[in-house]
Structures are given as C-alpha cells and as structure tokens.
Amino acid sequence: MVGLWLLLLVVAVGLGTTLNGKLTTEFTVPGIESQQAQDLLRKEFPAAAGGTARVVFEAPSGRQLTSDAAREAIAASLKQAAGVPGVVTVSDPSKSGTLSRDRTIGYADVGFGKPPTDIPQSAKDKLSDALDPARDAGLRVELGGSVSTPATEVGGPAEIVGVVIAFAVLAVALGSLVAAGLPLITALVGVGIGVLGVEFVSRFVEMTNTATILALMIGLAVGIDYALFIVSRHREQLAEPDSDVRDSIARATATAGSAVTFAGITVVVALAALSAAGIPFLTVMGLAAAATVLIAVLVALTLVPATLSFLGERLRPRPGKSRPGRRDRTPGAWGLAWGRTVTRAPVVVLVVSVVGLLALALPARGLRLGLPSNETQPTASTQHKSYELLAKGFGPGFNATLIMVVDGSDVPAAQRQGLVKEVGTALRADRDVATVAPPMATKDGSITVLGVVPKTGPDATATTDLVHRMRDDATRPVDRAGGTAYVAGATAGAIDISAKLSGALPLFIAIIVVLALILLMIAFRSLLVPLKAVLGFLLSIAASLGAVVWVFQYGHLSGLFQVAAAAPVVSFLPVLLIGVLFGLAMDYEVFLVSRMREHFKHTGSAAEAVTHGVARSGRVVAAAALIMAAVFGGFIFNHDPIIKSIGFALTFGVLIDAFVVRMTVVPAVMALLGRYAWALPKWLDRVMPDVDIEGASLPPRPAAETPQGAGTGGGRAV
Known part of the structure; x- marks a missing residue:
C-alpha cells in the first residue's frame, strides 16, 4: 500500500511539473453583460485581446516630464520596450497626451500580441530592464496593467x-x-x-x-x-x-x-x-x-x-511515572471538566x-x-504604487475607467455617427463622470467604443451607481435605434x-x-x-x-x-x-x-x-x-x-x-x-439506511495473544 501511494506521487510529480497548463488571474463569467462586451471587442478589435503593461512615470520634485532630459529618457526607455519579444504597440505620453495637468505624471501603454497568461516571465523581466534609462534619469517608474499582475506563490x-x-x-x-x-x-x-x-x-x-x-x-x-x-x-x-x-x-x-x-x-x-x-x-x-x-x-x-x-x-503510550503526592491525570480530564x-x-x-x-x-x-484592484496589492509592490500615481495624477476614477460599447450593426450607417454623439452627450452630462474619451470605431463604423472615466474609484458606491445609470439611461438612444449598447471594463466586470x-x-x-x-x-x-x-x-x-x-x-x-x-x-x-x-x-x-x-x-x-x-x-x-x-x-x-x-x-x-x-x-x-x-x-x-459510524456493531475486542504477537502485528484483525 505504501509503495502504491509513492508510485502515485511520482506519477503526479511527473505529470504536474512537465505537462501542467497555464493558470489565469482573470475571473470571467459567460453571459454577463461586461463579458459579452469583452467578447465582442476581442472579435472586432483583436489587439484588445492582448495583454497590456501600463508604465507610469513621475518626474522628480520640482521638475516636469516635458523637460528635454525627461522626454529623452522616456523615449529611450520606450524604444527599448518596443524591442521586447512579444510587444506589438507602444504609446508615448508626450504624443498621446497621457500627461497629468501639472505634467509631473504620465503613462505609456505597452501592448503585447498575446493574452496576459501566455506572456512569459522572461518578457516581463526584459520590459522592466528596458525602463532603466528613465530610472537612471531620476524618474520614478512603476508598472501596472494586466501583464504586471503578480503570480500567486506559496511556501513562504x-x-x-x-x-x-x-x-x-x-x-x-x-x-x-x-x-x-x-x-x-x-x-x-x-x-x-x-x-x-x-x-x-x-x-x-x-x-x-x-x-x-x-x-x-x-x-x-x-x-x-x-x-x-x-x-x-x-x-x-x-x-x-x-x-x-x-x-x-x-x-x-x-x-x-x-x-x-x-x-x-x-x-x-x-x-x-x-x-x-x-x-x-x-x-x-x-x-x-x-x-x-x-x-x-x-x-x-x-x-x-x-x-x-x-x-x-x-x-x-508509555505509562506515566507516579509521583508521591501527585494525583494521576486521567485521559480526557480537561475535556470532562469543560x-x-x-x-x-x-x-x-x-x-x-x-x-x-x-x-x-x-x-x-x-x-x-x-x-x-491594484490598490489592494501590497503597498511595497509596483502595482500598488502605479495605482496611487495614476489616482494622484488623473483622479481616483482613472483606475475605474469604464467602456461603453455601441453595437450599431443593425442601425443604418447614416445614423450611427449621430447616435454615438448622442450617447457621448448623455454620458458627459452625468454628475459622476469626469471625462469621456473620443470614440474609436471599426472601419465600417458598426462598432464604436467610448472610454468613460468616473469621478470616483473602482470600489466606491458612486461608481457602481454610475454603471447602473449608464445601462439604464445612456443606452436608451441605442435601444430606440435598434442597436445594442454594453458597459464593460474591469470595474463593470467586478x-x-x-x-x-x-x-x-x-x-x-x-x-x-x-x-x-x-x-x-x-x-x-x-x-x-x-x-x-x-x-x-x-x-x-x-x-x-x-x-x-x-x-x-x-x-x-x-x-x-x-x-x-x-x-x-x-x-x-x-x-x-x-x-x-x-x-x-x-x-x-x-x-x-x-x-x-x-x-x-x-x-x-x-x-x-x-x-x-x-x-x-x-x-x-x-x-x-x-x-x-x-x-x-x-x-x-x-x-x-x-x-x-x-x-x-x-x-x-x-x-x-x-x-x-x-x-x-x-x-x-x-x-x-x-x-x-x-x-x-x-x-x-x-x-433511513443504518450507518454505523461509531462501530457499535463490531465484535468484542480480543486481547493480544502474546506480547511478541502484539509487537509484530500478530493477533486477529477485524
């Protein structure tokens, strides 16, 4: 029996270490609205299916990211990041406008061609090393995004x-x-x-x-x-x-x-x-x-x-030694007293x-x-620090960005642009919306995406209420026109x-x-x-x-x-x-x-x-x-x-x-x-079936035949 279990253990070690699969950090539920929207985006925008590393830069005290030295350091880092295996897109904060109002905090998105679970750790390490020019120039660099989600480890x-x-x-x-x-x-x-x-x-x-x-x-x-x-x-x-x-x-x-x-x-x-x-x-x-x-x-x-x-x-058990004047303690004494x-x-x-x-x-x-969210990651982690920097530079709602997906496939082509404009106007009028990004559409204009930044963070009650209002109110023009609108994003998915x-x-x-x-x-x-x-x-x-x-x-x-x-x-x-x-x-x-x-x-x-x-x-x-x-x-x-x-x-x-x-x-x-x-x-x-879990039906216990028999396992077994 011992040999059988050891054999099973050896087989499990072989299969589990050499033929193991890839574990994911994403929690998906088929059928919910945010997942339907995500599936549609992956179909219409294949690049969205890849993992993204968000690189957050912060200038030293008294300086800005728009200075020549900072821009050159960022450009050098992003150029090296573009050469990391698997990277397909890299944005530049100075060109994309992803800078805070005071120009002290900015971010660049590094997109991979594979889902986050398929990106090897070696590529993540090379990306971190590629950002050394910015660090050497005195800039603070932190990483967020789906690619930087830390792996869960045990055995500490x-x-x-x-x-x-x-x-x-x-x-x-x-x-x-x-x-x-x-x-x-x-x-x-x-x-x-x-x-x-x-x-x-x-x-x-x-x-x-x-x-x-x-x-x-x-x-x-x-x-x-x-x-x-x-x-x-x-x-x-x-x-x-x-x-x-x-x-x-x-x-x-x-x-x-x-x-x-x-x-x-x-x-x-x-x-x-x-x-x-x-x-x-x-x-x-x-x-x-x-x-x-x-x-x-x-x-x-x-x-x-x-x-x-x-x-x-x-x-x-060895019999305890009796001590003069000390009362022997019976087994289960404290349990009996309790x-x-x-x-x-x-x-x-x-x-x-x-x-x-x-x-x-x-x-x-x-x-x-x-x-x-990344806010709950350890305070010393780069994920937590990137979350705090983004909230500091762009507001707490930036980490709770929502995505409004307008599917106008069944809407006449001439009406689609006006429909999207009407949806954007309704979103900007909401009291809990900070900004609405310019729309992005497919080539035929049938699918349009609008980024919505709330005023509050991902865990705030006001953000949850905003998601419900977006689904109830902002989608009405789309419904009347015969299209379908979805609210997606990590916050909506949660x-x-x-x-x-x-x-x-x-x-x-x-x-x-x-x-x-x-x-x-x-x-x-x-x-x-x-x-x-x-x-x-x-x-x-x-x-x-x-x-x-x-x-x-x-x-x-x-x-x-x-x-x-x-x-x-x-x-x-x-x-x-x-x-x-x-x-x-x-x-x-x-x-x-x-x-x-x-x-x-x-x-x-x-x-x-x-x-x-x-x-x-x-x-x-x-x-x-x-x-x-x-x-x-x-x-x-x-x-x-x-x-x-x-x-x-x-x-x-x-x-x-x-x-x-x-x-x-x-x-x-x-x-x-x-x-x-x-x-x-x-x-x-x-x-009801009679389940004898107490062993009441067992025959009387036999005594050991001989002391030697007891020691060697001799005697009758039940």
Whole structure:
C-alpha cells in the first residue's frame, strides 16, 4: 500500500511539473453583460485581446516630464520596450497626451500580441530592464496593467510557520513526536498528489491560480486532521495493556475511519455544490478542492493504517511515572471538566455564546462584494504604487475607467455617427463622470467604443451607481435605434460578477442546509441534532463574514494583517466560505456527537453521553481546529489579497465554529434536549439506511495473544 501511494506521487510529480497548463488571474463569467462586451471587442478589435503593461512615470520634485532630459529618457526607455519579444504597440505620453495637468505624471501603454497568461516571465523581466534609462534619469517608474499582475506563490515563511505550529499541536495532542510526524507525512503525500493532479488538469481546463491554492489549503488541513483522528483513536486503544496492535489499527479505521469517510464525503459534496452557482471558475475551484479532499480521505483509510502497522509498538503510550503526592491525570480530564462546566448551566452558556456570535456578525449587514484592484496589492509592490500615481495624477476614477460599447450593426450607417454623439452627450452630462474619451470605431463604423472615466474609484458606491445609470439611461438612444449598447471594463466586470454571485447565494445556502439535514439525520438517526447543527453552522458563517467585513472592508487591524487598502470583500468569498466551512463544521459535529451517541447507545444515559463525548473527542477536535487554523492562518500573510482574505475567513471561521459552536453551544443544547436529542419517528427510522459510524456493531475486542504477537502485528484483525 505504501509503495502504491509513492508510485502515485511520482506519477503526479511527473505529470504536474512537465505537462501542467497555464493558470489565469482573470475571473470571467459567460453571459454577463461586461463579458459579452469583452467578447465582442476581442472579435472586432483583436489587439484588445492582448495583454497590456501600463508604465507610469513621475518626474522628480520640482521638475516636469516635458523637460528635454525627461522626454529623452522616456523615449529611450520606450524604444527599448518596443524591442521586447512579444510587444506589438507602444504609446508615448508626450504624443498621446497621457500627461497629468501639472505634467509631473504620465503613462505609456505597452501592448503585447498575446493574452496576459501566455506572456512569459522572461518578457516581463526584459520590459522592466528596458525602463532603466528613465530610472537612471531620476524618474520614478512603476508598472501596472494586466501583464504586471503578480503570480500567486506559496511556501513562504508564514506558510512554513503554520505547518510548524501544526506539528507542535500534533505533538502535544498525541504525546509523541513519532505519532505527530505521521499525519504530516501522509497529508503531504495526499496533498502533493491532489495539487499536482490539479496542475495537470489545468492543461485541459481553464483554471484560476486560486484554484490550486485552495486545493493546497483545504487538502493539507483535512489531510492532517483525518490522519489525526485515526492515529488518536489508535493510541487511545493502545493505552490498554492487553490491546493488540493490528486489532487496534483495524478498529481505529472502523470507528474513526468511518467518521472520516462520512465527514470527508460531506466536505466533498459541499465543495462540489459550488457548481450550483453556475459560475465556471468557481465550479473549477470547488471541484479541484473536492478532488484533493477525496484523496485525503483515501490516504487516511489506506496509507495511514499501513504506516501504523510499520510503527507497531512504538506508538503505544508509555505509562506515566507516579509521583508521591501527585494525583494521576486521567485521559480526557480537561475535556470532562469543560463538558461538566458547560452542562452545569446550559442556558447561561447558550445565551452568552449566541449573543456573542450575533455581535460578531453585525458588520456583515454592510457587506459589499467586488474584485480586488491594484490598490489592494501590497503597498511595497509596483502595482500598488502605479495605482496611487495614476489616482494622484488623473483622479481616483482613472483606475475605474469604464467602456461603453455601441453595437450599431443593425442601425443604418447614416445614423450611427449621430447616435454615438448622442450617447457621448448623455454620458458627459452625468454628475459622476469626469471625462469621456473620443470614440474609436471599426472601419465600417458598426462598432464604436467610448472610454468613460468616473469621478470616483473602482470600489466606491458612486461608481457602481454610475454603471447602473449608464445601462439604464445612456443606452436608451441605442435601444430606440435598434442597436445594442454594453458597459464593460474591469470595474463593470467586478460589479456583474458580484451581482451574479449574490443572486446564486440563496440557492447555494438552501442546498447546503438541506444537505446537512439529510446527512446528519442519516448519521445520528435524529431530527433535533441535525437542526441544531445547521443553526450553529449559520451562526458561524454570520460571525465569520462579520469579521471579514470588519477587517477587509472597514479597514480595522489593517496593519496587523498587512491589508493594503480597505475594499469590498472578494465577490466569491461568501460562497466559498459557506461551502468549505460547512464541510469542516460537519467534521467536528460528526466526531464530537458520534462519541456522544456511542455512549448513549451503550448506557442509555443522555446526560453522561454529553460529558463523555466532550471528554473523549474534545481534545482531538480542539487539536484538529488549531491545526486547521495554523494551516489557514499561514495564508493570511500571503501577498495576494484574494488568498489573504480567504485565509483569514477560514481561520476565523474554523476557530469560532470549533470552540464556540461545537465545543460550547452543542454540549449546552444537547444537555437541554436530553433523551429528546436522539428521538426519530418510527416511520422515518424504517426508511433511513443504518450507518454505523461509531462501530457499535463490531465484535468484542480480543486481547493480544502474546506480547511478541502484539509487537509484530500478530493477533486477529477485524
């Protein structure tokens, strides 16, 4: 089994590194107005399909770009830029008039003949080197545009620290360095196969760069957690002196492994349900992460038991030495104490927890969605600096330039010019429009493009309102004439994608809620337990979104989390957060409540079952949550604003759901419900499948035949 997984890893490395595809940084949604306009422009203006690097120049203090020295330096730089492989057009600020009023800031557009994703890094580096004459002349030079979008990278110090923290948590939770290393190694094997497999699939399917990062984040976190659950159960059983190693491995796989299977399938289904939004890039992200989670489940069920058999007796806990006057600490003592504390005053605990979660959720009322602009890139990056220079020289709306596309193919040729003039007049009359660029048309005049610069930035509410007014009012003359008008551009595209995702959110939440009710009803044969789990999940989501809005949209603690600028929340983050956090929340629900149900079935005592479940699973669930938080938390300090916000949302969501909802609210509610928690109508009990995730149907555990047999794996396995 170990050899099989290593072979799969070698194959994945070969395919993922040599036959991988190209990842894109663009988020496109077929069918939305801005995308229709973009497709039309690429057809009629092929040059528009190529990537563009916007070179921004700023003169030193007290000087202007119109001075002879500055003009010569800029001309020399642009001449060298024209010689970069792939460059087809280069504009000159002094000739095109792209200078600020005070002549201190200007920009030149360097156009490539290929889309941004097809432009090699070597060409980008040569372009940057070509601008050295301007730098040597004392000019400040920054780069923006689609070509300069930085690649998303992982494996930095923050991510490594996250893995180190995860290892430390594993060592404390399992009480063994050998046992702590096993989940890390098996998780890395699984996530390596998953992520490299996704890289290979990107050769055939268009995929954003965030898809592989999400697969890495989720795959690594659940891979460690799933192995932890099985290893922890195995060591718990080995703590009994007469236990047999092979039998313990089989029973750990039959009990904790069954829970891993159920929880993993829940995560896979939740991530696959992202396709319900009807947005291709989100569907691909969900399926990529789901495939990695599925591999993590298979690794936990096969590679982990195989590795446990190699370790044999080395994983058996050593009996602690008794010290005079010191009371021996029983396993699960702190969990038992916590469970008793919660169940001693369940009403108070429940009220305080729910009120606290609702308070955290309050900022979510002002949630605004969008896509990150260069303003949200790290403050030290050239992309962020170019954004600031353009806003300084040409106004904040220059970075939010909109494109009005007038399709007059069905309009008589004699009327087209007058129609475009009427549209331009209507646009200039709008209170939020700064300037309207002269129209550009195709040779036959059927398609005309007008650039519209708003007075406000891309993330401002006024800019969103302007887009809606342009579509409602400025397009009326075109509609009356029988033509079609579109509003496009990056800002309009972000608005359209956000609206599309907002519309899909209610359906997605409904699918998740129904899915949770059905799966948990099958798992626990109860009506109230699934209902409680879903309500707790919704509280976790609300609190997490509130925290994301408070930090990223309102700008609080921006220095701590290195947030470059307050901006709307990434448009697909709520859907992604719901899908991922649902799966992880159900993980903790299954592992915690399954131990409660196991004890209830054996003893019939509902009150004892609650404290027993927290005592037995509390430590493992807490460790699993801390591990996930450590892994996700490492991505908070990634330079990419999308990865940063996703990492923060998942970190906060996991901690809130595990420690407040599952470890506090769930025991309090279960204590209040008592035996009613396990009630199920007889007719429903008859039609539902019987899923034994607690291993109640296993035969009695046999003792080891001999000490030698236990050490070598001898004895009967289940």
